[in-house]
Amino acid sequence: MSSTAEAVKIVAPRPRGGIVQSVNDSLVVARRNLIRMTRIPEMILFGIIQPVMFVVLFTYVFGGSIAIPGAGVSAGAYKEFLMAGIFAQTVTFATAGAGAGIADDMHKGLIDRFRSLPMARGAVLTGRTLADLVQTAITLAVLAVVALLVGWRTHEGIGSVLAGFGLLLLLGYAFTWIGALIGLSVRTPEAATSGGLIWLFPLTFISNAFVPVNGMPTFLQHVAEWNPFSATVAAARELFGNTIPGVPQSVTGAWPMEHPVLASLIWSALIIVVFRTLAVRKYRRAA
Template sequence: MTVAWAVQSRGGDALRPASAAKAIHDVVVITRRNIIRMVRIPEVLVLSLVQPIVFVLLFAYLFAGSFALPGAGGPEAYREYMMPGFFAQTIAFATASNSSVGMANDLKSGMVDRFRSLPMSRGALLTGRALADLVQNSAVIVVMVGCALIVGWRIHHGFLHAAAAFGLLLLLGYALSWVGVLIGLSVRAPEAAATGNFLWLFPLTFLSNAFVAPSTLPAPLRFAAEWNPLTATVQAARDLFGNPGLHATTGWPAEHAVVVSVAWSVVIALACRALAVRRYRASAA
């Protein structure tokens, strides 16, 4: 009711082509709606925070002694090495799942049809979904940073470099949220959306430098890992944080990790947003 009233209260002139100001207003309204919904179902947010904490503790205290890094030390060095990978993995899984399942739920419940009947920007529903997930990712990162500090992870290059690293991680999360939105619009049930995410999230995460050095992989897999969008973002974060194992990833993408990370995120966001808006309009026809 609140969303419908907020959009309809602008009057009949909203039926004309939306201006930039109106489109921004619509995005803000939808983003606010999704954040309020998130707050009113706290168990979803709590579970999204607990899962990465459990994984961090498992890898930090059970598996760290089993991994060796080129040019780095023992378990303590691996704990610092793995944390940027955990940041990226957690954001990727949480963002894509929330976006795809949330969008599929809105489709199944008829909420999307209701929004289509309102005089609002066509892309506002989708952009609001992605921005709400960005807010949730920020909360997840805050909790993970606290857990990481407990297990021994440290920032060595100062606040500004760390802020840039977190910015790259959130930018990747925003880009991957559009992948989730596209999947959510393409399936007919939330269960299918949840299952579909694993088909691309697991290769994206584990065929990267998040947990192991790509230099240890066979040549074809090493090439794929070096050009993985997640690898670029994780490597850029390690460079900016000053974490160990900086030479565990080789190749041109690793040498220009910040640029490659930004480029991948922008390309993924623009391409998937265009496809998602096209899918949304086609389903309304």
Template sequence: MSAASEATPLAAPGNPVGRSVRDSLIVAKRNLIRMGRIPEMLIFGLIQPIMFVVLFTYVFGGSIQVGGSDSTQAYREFLMAGIFAQTVTFATAGAGAGIADDMHKGLIDRFRSLPMARGAVLTGRTLADLVQTALTLLVLAIVALIVGWRTHENLGKVLVGFGLLLLLGYAFSWIGALIGLSVRTPEAATSGGLIWLFPLTFISNAFVDANQMPTFLRHIAEWNPFSATVQACRELFGNLPPGFHTPDAWPMQHPVWASLIWSVAITLFFRTLAVRKYRSATA
């Protein structure tokens, strides 16, 4: 075992909360600088959601009906909230791979030798991923406007919708952090971060009307935390198609509250597990 890994961090003076915030921001800055030096990370992260927008809009959009409308425009607007939500959740794989890479290179051991808050390493990483996700959402929204997506509510509601998307992405980044700490290589973290996301995003209301699913799948989709954020964004963007029947399940009737509750609960639960795993993995 290296001397760095055996070292005990010295207690830094100052308020513990303020010190933790400061340390987290320093680690976030370090990760943002690293991301800026590797622009391929952002470019490749944009390719997949743009492909989904094009495929579902121009390839599948003409054969999928939602609500009481059969127009392509209605499905295009219905689709975009799902694409946005899928984009922020798929960033989970990148968060897990980044943390696994730091673990693999021994960087975490060097962090432990410094007088810094234990949770700052993970918090800083997830904050940096949140900034990258926000940039990705901005570019994706511009692409969506180009292909014909429009909002029909005021700017305040639209911004709240994007805020819920970022909150969901931040919550899921903690799942990625836990996965990254639990595997041995960045490749395993990437695979582990994606394999469970596909059923989560497709057994939802992201791409099709959940009312058209078999009963048991419909119930899963209605209580899926991913679906709550998608439904909330559709309402806040004014993208519910004419004649659309909102399911009777509580998360679908109160999607904004459901999205907030799910995102906060996921953040608290998986942050606790990730910090605990971090301490045991580097002890």
């Protein structure tokens, strides 16, 4: 018995710290989801086709009819105004995919299997959101190439441009936690997809993404300029060098529009903290 006990002591792995275990478990789950994505390439393909269609349609259908303050009706000015909004819409629409994926895992009983394993409680959700972030980054890279092909240009250094894309991905990652909470709260992937999109449309369209805020009713101007989506769009435009000289950053004097980069960071961090906490709590109680 003593030799067996000694052998067990030798073979038993050394315990890992909570943070180390959580990181390792999250990376394992993320790898599992990335492998699944490569085996279902249409998931990535369809995720790319929709934003590309938005770029082409908005550029050539609305580009010659929407007046930009300080530039008038100009297809070239609208391209530079539009692209940050399209990029932001693309990363936030990943919310629906995250919610549907988690709801599908719940429906198939996979979440219950994960919960029975000795792994960090938040690792399943963190791994899923990290995998979605990788897919979003791929989509965003393809979309940037398409935007360049239709005439979009940046006017700042590479570091500033990369920082702009970094803020966009951070917003997308924050919104995937909202999708995770929705996926844990519904019964089917179809319901998660609908629940993930129904609130995104007013959020993205009541913003500065596609049309100037100054043309909206006064009460919507305030809503749009305090919209976290608008803050990231404005920050991306500033970092890309797509702002129009002489045009005020804010119509209503809203603080997020006067300091868009800082506001974008604050909004994204706040969304992650709040919705990650709620999602992990929901995961613990999910059946």
